[in-house]
Amino acid sequence: MNDTNQAMKLETKTKDGQLVAGADCTITNDYGNNSVKSGATISVRRSSKDLDISCKHPQNPDATARAISRANAGLAGNILIGGGIGAIIDHNKGTAYTYPTWVQLIFGETLVFDRKEEKEGQAVPASKPEEKK
Template sequence: MLKRLCAVLCVLAMTGCASIVNETTHPIKVETLTDQGKTVSGADCRLTNDYGTTTSKSGDTTQVRRSSKDLDITCKHPDNPDAMARAISRANAGLAGNIIFGGGIGAIIDHNKGTAYTYPTWVRLVFGKTLVFDRSNEKEGQPVDGAEPATKP
């Protein structure tokens, strides 16, 4: 009984508002590939969400501002057509902890600040394509597979 109580208390202590658990920024590694799968480093990339724009070179990891809105990414290279992507923002464990244990106030604050959300941490854009990357498909230590957006009938 005491072990269960300690386990529950430990879980409660580790949960909490995403503002405390997560930073306001999130790392994302952006790589670029040709349509044949060859890596192209050094492309100029712009990562944009409702909090602003960050620039980076492909192959680098950069910090982006967390947000509940998706992240648009465009990479340009003089020898290739533009590579474009959308990284889907998904709620993280901090938001779930708020809802379950902390009540609505913390969840509202973290939602409004964006700290309750996370983007994929590693994406590979393909020149000449537009891809969508969803964090829910992320596997530790691997790039998230991009999918072409569905076309409207």
């Protein structure tokens, strides 16, 4: 029911909240990795596995994050409309899952972004890895 890719806005900030565009970022999941620049909206391959993000900038310490993959409404709809076979196909292709659509990494920190915390028109709130359950 969903495309194999999704859009994600990827931004980087300093600890004091200043946006820094143009950091070299690598996004990685079980479908491979891609190099992108922060400050852009990128295309991310959907997967049931979490997305790891690492950003480097010459004037700042590295920023790292994990974007949690969550089942989307398409999976439930596919079960209702197409039955279990459609859900299995979407699961295997990764199209049954969605990452957060807007993340803001902070230089010098390792963060977790969970789509269940997403609110329309806002960056997904970050948490520290030890805060996630």
